[in-house]
Amino acid sequence: MNGLVAAIHAGSIEWSILHTLNDFLFHHDSVEDPLLVFINASEALFVGILLLVFLFANGERHRAWRRAAVAAVLSAGVALAFAKVLSEIVDRSRPFVVDPSGVHLFSGHAADPGFPSDHATGAFAVAMAIFLRNRLWGSVALVAATVLSVGRVAIGVHFPSDVLAGAVLGCGVALLLYCGPVRSRIDRLADLLGGWLEALVGRARAVGTGARG
Numbered sequence: 001m002n003g004l005v006a007a008i009h010a011g012s013i014e015w016s017i018l019h020t021l022n023d024f025l026f027h028h029d030s031v032e033d034p035l036l037v038f039i040n041a042s043e044a045l046f047v048g049i050l051l052l053v054f055l056f057a058n059g060e061r062h063r064a065w066r067r068a069a070v071a072a073v074l075s076a077g078v079a080l081a082f083a084k085v086l087s088e089i090v091d092r093s094r095p096f097v098v099d100p101s102g103v104h105l106f107s108g109h110a111a112d113p114g115f116p117s118d119h120a121t122g123a124f125a126v127a128m129a130i131f132l133r134n135r136l137w138g139s140v141a142l143v144a145a146t147v148l149s150v151g152r153v154a155i156g157v158h159f160p161s162d163v164l165a166g167a168v169l170g171c172g173v174a175l176l177l178y179c180g181p182v183r184s185r186i187d188r189l190a191d192l193l194g195g196w197l198e199a200l201v202g203r204a205r206a207v208g209t210g211a212r213g
Contacts, residue, residue, distance in 0.1 A: 014160050018095055019102070021154035026104045036106060039151045042119065042144075046126055058198055063191065068133040070190035071177060075125040079173040083121045083166065087113040096156045106155040117158045120149040120166030128174035145170075 025032050038045075050069045057065035092115035096105040123145035131138025149163035177186060 017160045018153055018156075021150065022095075022104050022156050025106065025154045032106065035147075035151045035154070039119075039148060039155065040107065042123065042148050046123060050126065054194075055197070058194070058201075063194070064133060066194045067187045067190040068130050070193065071133070071174075071183070071186050072126040072129040074186060075129040075170070075174040075177050076122040078177065079121045079125040079170045080118060082173065083116050083118055083169060086116055086165075086169075090115045092159075092162070094157055095159055103156040105157070107157070109157045114158050115162045116165035116169055117149065117152055117163045118166070119152055120145070120158075120163040121170045122166075123148050124167040124170030125174050126170075128171040129177070132174065132178045 025035070050072055053065050053069040057063070057069070091113050094109070094111065094114040096103045096109070097111045124142070127138060127141035127145040130141045145167070149158075149167060152158045152163055153160050177183065
C-alpha cells in the first residue's frame, strides 16, 4: 500500500461512504441488479447514443445536435488522455485491492490504478459538453453520469474521491473546449464531417434510385 492509499485508508469519511454504499448494494438485490446492468452497459450506451445523434442529426435544423455530439466525443477523449497520465502518476489502488475482505466486489475488475475513474471522467465530459449546448438533455446526461459514478463506488471498484476527481476532470475539459475559439473550431469540424456524411448518404440514395429506375 503506497503512502497516498495508506493516508486515505486511515481517514474515516471516504471509507465510511464506500462501505455504506457497498453494504447497501449487498443487501438490496432489487437495486443491485438494474444498477449492474446500467454500469456494464454504460460505455456502449453513451457511445451508441452519440453515434446515433451524429448519424441522424441531419440538416440545418439539427446541426446543433451534431456539434454537441462531436464536442462530447472530443471532450471525453481529451479528458481520458489526462486521466491516463494521472493514473500512472498517482498509482492508487482500488478499494477491493486495499481491503479485499471488507469490500464486496460485484463485478470482476482488473487490479489497475483507480484514480481518477475513467468512467466518471468520460461520462461527465460527455454530459457537460451536452449540457453546455442543451440544458434539458444535458441535465439528463449529468444525472446518468452521477448514477454511474455512485454505482462504481457502490460495487467496490472506486473510492468516492476517484469518481469526484473524474467528474471534475471531465467537466473541466468540456468547459475548456467550450471556450470561444476552441468551440468554433469544433463546430466547424462537426459541420465538415456532417457535410461529408450527408453527401455520402445523398450519393448512395441517388445510386439506389437510379438502380431501381
